[in-house]
Amino acid sequence: MITELLNILSWKSKSPTVVFLVDDFGAVKANKEIVENNYFGHARIDLKNRFNIFDTLSSVKDFTKLFEVLEKNTSKLGSTPVFTLVTSMANPDFERIIQSGEYQFLEFWDSIKNYGGENLVKCWKEGIEKGYISPELHGREHLNFKRFMKIINESPDLKEIFFQHNCLPELSFTNPSHDYLSAFDFDEPSDIEEQKKVVKSSIEIFEKSFHRKPELFVAPALKYNKALNKTLVENEVRAVDKARKSIEPLGNGKYGKSFNYTGKKIYKNQLSVLSRNVMFEPSMTTKSNWVNFAYFKIEECFRSNVPAIISSHRVNYVGGVSEVNRENGLWALDELLTKINETYSEVSYLSASELIQKMHAK
């Protein structure tokens, strides 16, 4: 019922349109060492969390194999699928934090170089140039550094794990204020002023890294307070990603709720909303057939003439911990794209930025 109503309100596309929003690129999260050292004995590091078991930064091999699948699934009319990489623009600088005792960060290209050297930098640039990937903004770091510093000051055991292995595993929590990966969640309303500076700095790093402004802002966990909209607009961001039923942090443990749809205008009509309507997470074991599940939702979008905005995460397409994980994810992606192309030869695969331009064209 709600889906139908949101589809009626949504921006319409004349032909079948597919956009992939794939989160968490650039962000250091867990890594192989979490699994190898069997840190799952730690009460707060969850063994069932797929991000802890499979997620790592993407390697040259991960990208090369992904690009092959995308290229191979070019539609009959010549549209090649593109992954919009929802990208974090920095990571904590573990070494400098230990030295100084204060929070410090490492910018995007420096993190990428640290992980995969010049070859990985080259691979990103080639992927962008050839149109397989298109970065958009996932904030500066994929963490709330105030909460992160609190954890390392209060939990020496977690501090040791983070700093010994340069990793940021997902931690289980019962109180939302312990969720340290939600960068723009906050406890005290006064934190918003600092967050405005973080948003501004993330846009500056994005521009410096990719030589253009981001068009889309995606807050980690899709949580941010609307006070940040002004900063986004002032820096020429044109759209924000909001969950259909979104949660807005208000501080002091309070959260507001709103319904959203693609094309909704917010902040004095100066920002458009993109809202994901298809989930595709093959590394999540809750569904036995992700291909059919996502395809069914895509057809539902096409019937209502709304763009299918597919929500996915890097964790499905990386093999740094388990090659089998990457092969499963890419196999499912290949199947899904083949199925779409077989039935909808007129399909257009757009990056988020291309969709936003279409939505704004008169």
Ligand SMILES: [Zn+2]
């Ligand atoms: Zn994320």
